[in-house]
Amino acid sequence: MPKATGENMRKTGFVALVGRSNVGKSTLLNALVGTKVAIVSPKPQTTRHAIRGIVNDPRGQIVFVDTPGVFDRTRDPLTEALNREVRGSIEGIDAIVYVVDPTRAVGPEEHRIMNLVQAAKVPTVLAVNKSDLPERERPFVYEFERLADKFRAVVAISALRTRNLKPLLDTIFELLPEGEPYYPEFQLTDIETKHWIEELIREKVFIQMHDEIPYSTTVVVDQLEKREDGMVSITARILTSDERHKKMLIGARGAQVKQMGASARRELETALQAKVYLDLTVEVDEHWVSRETHR
Ligand code: GDP
Ligand code: MG
Numbered sequence: 001m002p003k004a005t006g007e008n009m010r011k012t013g014f015v016a017l018v019g020r021s022n023v024g025k026s027t028l029l030n031a032l033v034g035t036k037v038a039i040v041s042p043k044p045q046t047t048r049h050a051i052r053g054i055v056n057d058p059r060g061q062i063v064f065v066d067t068p069g070v071f072d073r074t075r076d077p078l079t080e081a082l083n084r085e086v087r088g089s090i091e092g093i094d095a096i097v098y099v100v101d102p103t104r105a106v107g108p109e110e111h112r113i114m115n116l117v118q119a120a121k122v123p124t125v126l127a128v129n130k131s132d133l134p135e136r137e138r139p140f141v142y143e144f145e146r147l148a149d150k151f152r153a154v155v156a157i158s159a160l161r162t163r164n165l166k167p168l169l170d171t172i173f174e175l176l177p178e179g180e181p182y183y184p185e186f187q188l189t190d191i192e193t194k195h196w197i198e199e200l201i202r203e204k205v206f207i208q209m210h211d212e213i214p215y216s217t218t219v220v221v222d223q224l225e226k227r228e229d230g231m232v233s234i235t236a237r238i239l240t241s242d243e244r245h246k247k248m249l250i251g252a253r254g255a256q257v258k259q260m261g262a263s264a265r266r267e268l269e270t271a272l273q274a275k276v277y278l279d280l281t282v283e284v285d286e287h288w289v290s291r292e293t294h295r
Pocket of ligand 1: 129
């Protein structure tokens with residue numbers, strides 16, 4: 001495919017959701033990310049921040065990340081050192097969505113976060129949340145709106161009712177640099193995804209069993225689904241050609257298979273950005289070789 005240029009160039013970047021607790025950051029993240037599961041390729045991450053969710057769009061990709069510690073620190077005062085720390089902590093972040101709750105007064109904590117956001121020196125969008133509530137329950141809207149010139153944009157949203165999220169996304173895409181997506185987009189239903197998971201588990205088997213059982217094993221994913229609670233449920237079998245290898249793969253009281261399952265699950269959780277339930281068992285399948293060639 002020809003590389004996109006100019007107006008067709010896609011936008012990609014890391015975006016931090018910042019704000020006091022209970023302003024609606026998690027609700028907003030869920031509303032923006034929806035139910036799509038993005039698979040993160042297992043190559044080293046280009047950011048040192050934890051990824052919270054990914055939005056894929058024809059315009060590009062937004063990677064929402066955590067900025068651990070700094071923005072939810074509760075101590076004062078705002079010092080130069082702290083500013084430096086903020087600059088360090090937002091390294092690699094392309095934009096900030098600063099979420100505020102106009103039902104609560106702008107107190108010292110809000111001012112401190114506001115100052116940190118300003119110190120960050122990356123484009124910031126102010127998202128004034130909870131616009132679904134009646135005006136009388138949002139007496140501090142003006143307090144925030146009058147700060148408009150300090151931000152690249154101010155958007156009134158309702159994370160809960162998913163209102164006005166499109167203008168918010170439009171603004172974020174405008175602010176992001178051009179580039180190809182950091183993380184490839186797959187769906188859980190893709191056959192490649194199933195194979196990718198089988199390979200990932202198989203790799204754990206080889207790492208743990210060393211050369212003891214090199215090529216007499218394969219992995220089959222029988223069931224793969226995202227449950228309503230967001231958890232990804234996987235049923236997989238390690239197939240081996242003989243009974244002796246089966247015993248070794250299971251280990252004493254199931255210790256081996258348990259450990260392989262645990263390390264596979266950890267990597268899958270990072271990659272799928274979801275809690276993963278992995279049911280992993282070991283079976284003898286003498287027809288393993290022919291099955292593999294017929295797949
Ligand atoms: P966080 O601490 O910033 O992550 O905030 P949460 O996302 O956990 O939300 C805190 C509370 O605010 C929850 O009870 C949400 O249901 C509620 N909330 C979040 N967004 C909205 C909104 O747009 N409107 C209203 N009315 N409530 C909201
Ligand atoms: Mg939260």
